Amino acid sequence: MELFVYIFAALFSVLNPLGAIPIYVGLTEHDSPAERLRTSIWTAVNVFIILIISFFVGEYVINFFGISIDALRIAGGLVIASSGFALLSGKFSKKRGVNKKVTNDAQSRNDIALTPLAMPILAGPGSISLLIAFYQDYPEFSDKAIICLSILAVALAIFIILRSGHYLSKLLGASGIVAISRIIGFFVIAIGVQYISSAIVNIFKAI
Numbered sequence: 001m002e003l004f005v006y007i008f009a010a011l012f013s014v015l016n017p018l019g020a021i022p023i024y025v026g027l028t029e030h031d032s033p034a035e036r037l038r039t040s041i042w043t044a045v046n047v048f049i050i051l052i053i054s055f056f057v058g059e060y061v062i063n064f065f066g067i068s069i070d071a072l073r074i075a076g077g078l079v080i081a082s083s084g085f086a087l088l089s090g091k092f093s094k095k096r097g098v099n100k101k102v103t104n105d106a107q108s109r110n111d112i113a114l115t116p117l118a119m120p121i122l123a124g125p126g127s128i129s130l131l132i133a134f135y136q137d138y139p140e141f142s143d144k145a146i147i148c149l150s151i152l153a154v155a156l157a158i159f160i161i162l163r164s165g166h167y168l169s170k171l172l173g174a175s176g177i178v179a180i181s182r183i184i185g186f187f188v189i190a191i192g193v194q195y196i197s198s199a200i201v202n203i204f205k206a207i
Helices: 002-015 017-027 033-064 069-089 100-107 113-122 125-137 141-163 165-206
Strands: none
Touching: 002 125, 002 141, 002 165, 017 033, 017 113, 017 141, 017 165, 033 113, 033 125, 033 141, 033 165, 069 125, 069 165, 125 141, 125 165, 141 165
8 A cells, every 4th residue: 555655646746637737728628528528538548558558668668778777767857856846936838848839739639638638748758767667666566566556546536637627727726726736846856856866876886
């Protein structure tokens, strides 16, 4: 249970579905309730697929390019910390690469669940590198099964949050969502610093 809670909290903080609410609301503003439900479901499904593939295949990708796990932790920690700083500064959407041109293009297409919602707004380099590191850190089959359940739980949380996105946007308002995102940003920075520091310690131990 401790591992499940830890993985869930880490992924939820890095993905930050609350921070995606304003973008989701903007992209689905003129959609019918059925279309919003479909978008919420498929966004969650796409995020789950992306994260599962990253978790199981990512190790082979870094081995192919000859990247060490400690180097990946440092790179991932920098990306995660950068996302955290972006949350604190209120520039998170820009850091995710969603500019006005991309938003307008997304609004003109029928399906926005994969791009830009699932990737890059939710599942980005930070969460992918985090899962690759988790694959290395927890080699036991039982641990991997728990991590998969955590990924599923995060996907379900994303569905619930997006499904309630328009209601939450009205309830919390823009300032409320920003405040929550900035609190989450602090924990995201801590996760990034933890990964960088642990990688540096491992490098010095190996010398």
